[in-house]
Amino acid sequence: MSEMLKKIEQALLSFLPPENAYFQTVIDSMKYSLMAGGKRVRPMLVLEFAKLCGGSEDAAIPFACAIEMIHTYSLIHDDLPCMDDDDLRRGRPTNHKVFGEGVAVLGGDGLLTLAFETVLSERAVALNGFEKCAQAGRILARFAGTQGMIGGQIIDIESENKAISLERLKEMDRNKTGALMKAACLMGCISAGADEEKCRAAEEYADKIGLAFQIVDDILDVISDEQTLGKPIGSDKENNKSTYVSLLGMDECRRLSSELTSQAIDQLSAFANDTTVLKDFALYLRDRTN
Amino acid sequence: MSEMLKKIEQALLSFLPPENAYFQTVIDSMKYSLMAGGKRVRPMLVLEFAKLCGGSEDAAIPFACAIEMIHTYSLIHDDLPCMDDDDLRRGRPTNHKVFGEGVAVLGGDGLLTLAFETVLSERAVALNGFEKCAQAGRILARFAGTQGMIGGQIIDIESENKAISLERLKEMDRNKTGALMKAACLMGCISAGADEEKCRAAEEYADKIGLAFQIVDDILDVISDEQTLGKPIGSDKENNKSTYVSLLGMDECRRLSSELTSQAIDQLSAFANDTTVLKDFALYLRDRTN
Numbered sequence: 001m002s003e004m005l006k007k008i009e010q011a012l013l014s015f016l017p018p019e020n021a022y023f024q025t026v027i028d029s030m031k032y033s034l035m036a037g038g039k040r041v042r043p044m045l046v047l048e049f050a051k052l053c054g055g056s057e058d059a060a061i062p063f064a065c066a067i068e069m070i071h072t073y074s075l076i077h078d079d080l081p082c083m084d085d086d087d088l089r090r091g092r093p094t095n096h097k098v099f100g101e102g103v104a105v106l107g108g109d110g111l112l113t114l115a116f117e118t119v120l121s122e123r124a125v126a127l128n129g130f131e132k133c134a135q136a137g138r139i140l141a142r143f144a145g146t147q148g149m150i151g152g153q154i155i156d157i158e159s160e161n162k163a164i165s166l167e168r169l170k171e172m173d174r175n176k177t178g179a180l181m182k183a184a185c186l187m188g189c190i191s192a193g194a195d196e197e198k199c200r201a202a203e204e205y206a207d208k209i210g211l212a213f214q215i216v217d218d219i220l221d222v223i224s225d226e227q228t229l230g231k232p233i234g235s236d237k238e239n240n241k242s243t244y245v246s247l248l249g250m251d252e253c254r255r256l257s258s259e260l261t262s263q264a265i266d267q268l269s270a271f272a273n274d275t276t277v278l279k280d281f282a283l284y285l286r287d288r289t290n
Numbered sequence: 291m292s293e294m295l296k297k298i299e300q301a302l303l304s305f306l307p308p309e310n311a312y313f314q315t316v317i318d319s320m321k322y323s324l325m326a327g328g329k330r331v332r333p334m335l336v337l338e339f340a341k342l343c344g345g346s347e348d349a350a351i352p353f354a355c356a357i358e359m360i361h362t363y364s365l366i367h368d369d370l371p372c373m374d375d376d377d378l379r380r381g382r383p384t385n386h387k388v389f390g391e392g393v394a395v396l397g398g399d400g401l402l403t404l405a406f407e408t409v410l411s412e413r414a415v416a417l418n419g420f421e422k423c424a425q426a427g428r429i430l431a432r433f434a435g436t437q438g439m440i441g442g443q444i445i446d447i448e449s450e451n452k453a454i455s456l457e458r459l460k461e462m463d464r465n466k467t468g469a470l471m472k473a474a475c476l477m478g479c480i481s482a483g484a485d486e487e488k489c490r491a492a493e494e495y496a497d498k499i500g501l502a503f504q505i506v507d508d509i510l511d512v513i514s515d516e517q518t519l520g521k522p523i524g525s526d527k528e529n530n531k532s533t534y535v536s537l538l539g540m541d542e543c544r545r546l547s548s549e550l551t552s553q554a555i556d557q558l559s560a561f562a563n564d565t566t567v568l569k570d571f572a573l574y575l576r577d578r579t580n
Contacts (some may be wrong), residue, residue: 007406023441025448030436047577077399080372082391101372102447105395109367110436112399116406117431120424130421137427141407146400151313157392158315171312214521 001044001277004057008043009035011061012068013119025068029099029107030114036090042067045184048278049202052271055192062124063136063187066115068145073111076104078153090147110226115140128191136187143183152176164242170211178210201270208264209282215257216286218243219250224290261286291334291567298333299325301351302358319389319397320404323325324362326380332357335474336481338568339492342561345482352414353426353477356405360434361470366394368443376411403432418481426477427502433473442466454532458503468500491560498554499572505547506576508533509540514580551576 012034017027043064054274079086079094080101086094096104118124119137128136144146152175159172185202194202222245244253264282268275302324307317333354340350347400369376369384370391376384386394408414418426432438442465447461474491482491512535534543554572558565 017436020437020441022458023359023436023444024466026436026440026444073399077395080392080395082370082395102370103369103444105370105372106440106443106447108399109363110440111401112402113431113435113440116427117435120428120431122431134415134420137406137424138410141403141410145403145407146307146313146467147310148315150316150396150400150403151310153396154313154316154393157396168312174506175312 004007004044004047005040007057007061008040008047008064008068011065015062015065015069015114017031017114017122025099025103026106026110029095029103030110032098033076033089033095033107034069034111036072036092038068038072038090040068042071042180042184044281045181045206046188048281049185049188049194050191051188052273052275052278053189053192053194053198054273055188055194056127059127060188060191062118062121062127063140063191064184065138065178066118066140067184067187069111069118070140070149071114071184073108074144074149074153074180076108076111080104083153083157083227112144115144132190132193139183139186139190143186144178147173148179148183152179159242161240162242163240164245166242166247169242169247170243173211173214174207177214178207181210181213182206198270201267203280205264205267205282207268208260209285210283212257212264213285215244215253215260216288218245219253219257221245222250222286257286264287294337295330295332297347297351298330298337298354298358301355304497305352305359305404305411307357308405308550315393316396316400316458318367319393320400321570322388322391323366323379323385323397324401325384326362328358328362328380330358332361332474334571335471335496336478338571339475339478339484340481340485341478342563342568343482343484343488344563345478345484346417349354349417350458350478350481352408352411353391353430353481354474356408356426356430357470357474357477359401359405359408360430360473363398363405364434364439364443364470366398366401370394373443373447402434405434422480422483424472426480429465429473429476429480430440433469433476438465438469438473449532451531456532456534456537458568459532459534459537463501463504464497467504468497471500471503472496488560491518491557495554495557495572498550498557499575502547502550502572503575505534505543505550506578509543510578510580512540547576 005012016031046060046064046067047057051057078084078094079089080096087097116137119140120133123132150220152172153198156176182203185206186199189199189202262283265279268278336350336354337347341347357546365379366385368374369379370386377387385397406427409430410423414423442462445462446466459535472493475496476489478487479492549574555569558568
């Protein structure tokens with residue numbers, strides 16, 4: 001696992017533009033956020049599904065890097081004063097705090113564009129061929145776009161400080177977080193030339209763990225409030241924000257996250273190869289404590 | 291020409307995402323700017339070069355739309371308060387004035403992403419095949435990214451209210467404006483399956499008209515100042531901004547824009563078909579009065 005992580009970090013660096021006397025500021029801004037030590041969940045999913053479908057890690061690496069670039073750009077733009085207005089990300093000042101808002105907007109745009117340059121790069125094509133790269137790029141665009149991640153962010157912006165329905169909350173999370181997870185699993189399958197049945201199973205797996213991930217997030221928010229603020233479970237209604245816990249209650253959330261995790265693991269039976277890593281990953285997401 | 295424009299407008303509309311109860315705000319934001327009646331210079335270049343190289347207008351349409359989406363997103367982000375802070379664009383309120391800054395950032399991100407979804411769409415692939423679509427997407431990403439348009443925008447941000455050298459001014463314009471012009475001409479060639487020699491000539495043509503375009507812009511700025519403000523030619527040094535006129539003088543600018551236009555037209559000899567439209571286009575850019 002740490003071997004794979006090292007490979008991803010090195011590859012991410014290698015796809016950044018070379019130093020340039022004129023454009024260095026924006027390259028620095030991109031590098032600052034891209035190399036900030038994320039957990040690399042999405043790239044790992046790309047590589048694991050590629051291997052599971054009989055493909056090679058190396059061929060899938062450009063796709064893995066591209067999805068992490070998309071994820072990183074979304075964080076940079078999300079943190080902007082006109083969006084969530086966050087000063088800190090992963091314990092460090094956010095991109096616009098270091099480089100200014102204008103450069104942060106362009107740094108995000110740069111990573112978004114670089115993601116597609118990477119998927120369609122000579123290196124990616126040499127390893128996967130034109131057809132697979134075009135298909136991976138199409139999936140990335142679809143799930144990162146307005147009918148995916150960006151759509152989820154819009155629901156988020158419009159739901160701020162509002163009570164929303166369970167249906168709307170699910171729609172938001174399915175898009176804001178789930179869409180990129182789906183893209184990751186699918187791009188791994190595509191790199192390996194997997195058939196439609198496997199692609200469908202991968203997408204279902206991503207859908208289930210994505211939703212379970214969000215529910216566990218809400219559970220942990222309440223528990224950590226209880227521990228750090230001494231508030232009783234369920235009393236966290238500041239901002240009037242709807243969460244799975246506020247809408248369904250703690251017990252139902254625990255039941256649902258377990259059910260979704262089981263359903264995700266069930267999907268792995270579509271694959272002939274060893275699925276231990278992806279099974280453990282689903283369980284880890286359910287049982288994590290932070 | 292107006293037939294072609296109508297085709298482009300219709301195609302742009304057709305590539306926008308369908309109406310969606312959850313995401314409508316961001317789709318409205320994208321549509322507001324994309325359908326604001328631009329001159330569609332870049333899409334026209336795509337289609338003209340496709341025809342010049344023996345390709346079909348219809349096959350090149352998705353590429354033409356994609357480059358206009360990139361151009362439009364760059365305007366939305368450029369107008370933001372943290373960038374140029376403009377309230378008006380093409381005589382209408384800018385995107386963030388209508389939809390708010392957060393939605394404008396996402397609307398720009400949405401168009402940038404949609405550009406790649408369009409180049410790699412089923413429709414584009416059905417008409418051009420996977421290889422040409424992947425190559426067109428790669429060119430779009432390269433020229434729209436940090437080593438192209440975004441790089442030029444960074445130089446622009448960092449040069450604000452500063453006197454800069456002629457070399458830096460050219461580097462800024464080559465990237466900020468010229469890069470997308472090059473991408474447009476090249477994507478047209480690629481759709482038609484043109485050989486390397488033709489691609490090189492198309493890129494050179496774009497480079498020359500791009501630079502001539504900027505020089506004429508600076509000339510017109512001074513002339514329009516003279517007419518509207520009654521200032522003598524060349525006195526416009528507010529903001530201490532370096533322009534081709536301030537660095538080279540009016541006469542040299544006129545000579546240079548003519549020279550570049552001739553050089554652009556010379557490149558058209560690489561093509562066997564009728565080049566009248568592209569020749570006239572270069573002359574129009576040189577002789578325009580606004």
